[in-house]
Amino acid sequence: MYDLKDKERIFVFTGPDGSGRKTIAKLVAQTTLQMKGVISYTTRVRRPYEIADQDYYFISEAEFETASNSGEFLESVHINGNSYGIKENDVRKTFAEKGCIYLVLNREGSDIVKDLYGDKVIRLFIYADRDTVLSRQKERGDDSEIINLHLSHYDEDIAYQNKCEHAFENYKLDHTAYEVTNVIEEYLDLKLSEDC
Structure with missing residues (x-):
């Protein structure tokens, strides 16, 4: 397991699928220059709007299993018949x-990382109501089977916000990104002041 140094922090963007968590994360990272994302690996099929090696590293189940057996993943989960994971070496680099x-x-991956690193992990829960999430998934071209699968655990996903350090309702991307950026910068300012 990678040992976080005293001043290192992990910000986890989580929330229901269709809440805009990935879009918000990318917008915030463009503003917060001290922060960079680590891309997950997955065995699921790439969706039409996704870009390989930017949204996910798309690999086979056999490749995932080999990496998992070699202890390459810092965290990995199996959801809806697909595997997802973050490689420890990517975190280190x-x-x-x-x-x-x-x-x-x-939420499953968020819990794993939180259990590993405790207070060094700040979970940022991004959410929207069920109808908005449904509408966004339709707009981006998800098929009805995928949408129904996502919505089947919407209530459990929403309830997870009570475990997170911060929660943000996402109806206007720029406004939400601004709010999240302010929260992250407070953590980074605190970290900088501790360095002095």
Whole structure:
């Protein structure tokens, strides 16, 4: 397991699928120059709007299993018949470039990382109501089977906000990104003041 240095932090963007968590994370990272994302690996099929090696590293189940058996994953989960994971070496390399990193994870992955690193992990819960989430998933071209699968655990996903350090309702991207950026910068300012 990668040992976080005293000043290193992990910001985890989580929330229901269709809440805009990945979009918010990317917008915030453009503003917060000290932060960079770590891309997850997945065995699921790439969706039409996704870009390989930017949204996910798309690999086979056999490749995932080999990496898992070799202990390469810092965290990994199996959801809806697909595997997802963050490689420890990617975390290590990203920390070498930046002072903090962000991950986009579901609640299971968020819990794993929180259990590993405790207070060094700040979970940022991004959410919207069920109808908005449904509408966004339709707009981006998800098929009805995928949408129904996501919505089947919407209530459990929403309830997870009570475990997170911060929660943000996302109806206007720029406004939400601004609010999240302010919260992250408070953590980074505190970290900088501790360095002095």
